[in-house]
Amino acid sequence: DAGVTQSPTHLIKTRGQQVTLRCSPKSGHDTVSWYQQALGQGPQFIFQYYEEEERQRGNFPDRFSGHQFPNYSSELNVNALLLGDSALYLCASSSIRGKSGPDTQYFGPGTRLTVL
Amino acid sequence: AQSVTQPDIHITVSEGASLELRCNYSYGATPYLFWYVQSPGQGLQLLLKYFSGDTLVQGIKGFEAEFKRSQSSFNLRKPSVHWSDAAEYFCAVGLNTNAGKSTFGDGTTLTVKP
Numbered sequence: 001d002a003g004v005t006q007s008p009t010h011l012i013k014t015r016g017q018q019v020t021l022r023c024s025p026k027s028g029h030d031t032v033s034w035y036q037q038a039l040g041q042g043p044q045f046i047f048q049y050y051e052e053e054e055r056q057r058g059n060f061p062d063r064f065s066g067h068q069f070p071n072y073s074s075e076l077n078v079n080a081l082l083l084g085d086s087a088l089y090l091c092a093s094s095s096i097r098g099k100s101g102p103d104t105q106y107f108g109p110g111t112r113l114t115v116l
Numbered sequence: 117a118q119s120v121t122q123p124d125i126h127i128t129v130s131e132g133a134s135l136e137l138r139c140n141y142s143y144g145a146t147p148y149l150f151w152y153v154q155s156p157g158q159g160l161q162l163l164l165k166y167f168s169g170d171t172l173v174q175g176i177k178g179f180e181a182e183f184k185r186s187q188s189s190f191n192l193r194k195p196s197v198h199w200s201d202a203a204e205y206f207c208a209v210g211l212n213t214n215a216g217k218s219t220f221g222d223g224t225t226l227t228v229k230p
Contacts, residue, residue, distance in 0.1 A: 033217065041223075042220030043160070043220045045219070048217055107159040110159050
């Protein structure tokens with residue numbers, strides 16, 4: 001059973017560029033959450049996708065956007081990159097459908113984004 | 117809004133010694149609490165979770181954590197640390213309906229001395 005996968009592993013961009021990160025959830029999961037982890041800090045929630053819609057959003061500007069596809073995979077897009085966007089971007093999957101309570105989320109290995 | 121504080125940025129213990137990592141949370145409702153471990157360059161692995169019931173929860177790799185509502189704490193413990201436990205540990209609090217939107221502490225880095 002494949003876990004959560006993310007691509008690419010590493011990425012280097014320059015200020016002002018745009019980037020797309022990809023995530024495939026664990027088999028059987030329908031929900032994808034994205035987190036940004038800056039160096040020396042804990043992950044910060046960016047947003048969550050379920051049923052191809054953004055359901056929850058953290059305190060991130062509109063430069064951060066996403067998408068979820070019918071197969072539950074997801075993309076994170078960041079426009080007009082800033083130096084401060086350099087971080088490890090983590091994707092986590094979980095299952096909401098049919099649940100009456102909380103579920104456990106499983107994390108991918110992350111994409112390391114460096115903005116020069 | 118919920119928040120999580122991990123007071124210890126860095127802890128060093130000798131191999132075979134006991135370990136306790138502290139976590140304090142702030143949340144207005146019944147908290148759903150998690151401990152994760154992150155090895156260098158890797159994603160987060162769930163060690164254990166507390167949703168309800170017994171306040172002492174057992175996790176993987178010999179870890180356990182105790183939920184104390186009166187102290188707003190969820191400390192992680194291990195009776196005997198192994199060198200392979202060296203990593204960064206994160207405590208998190210999740211919404212009662214959606215673990216996907218979790219708030220994390222800033223982590224505690226564990227170093228294990230031989």
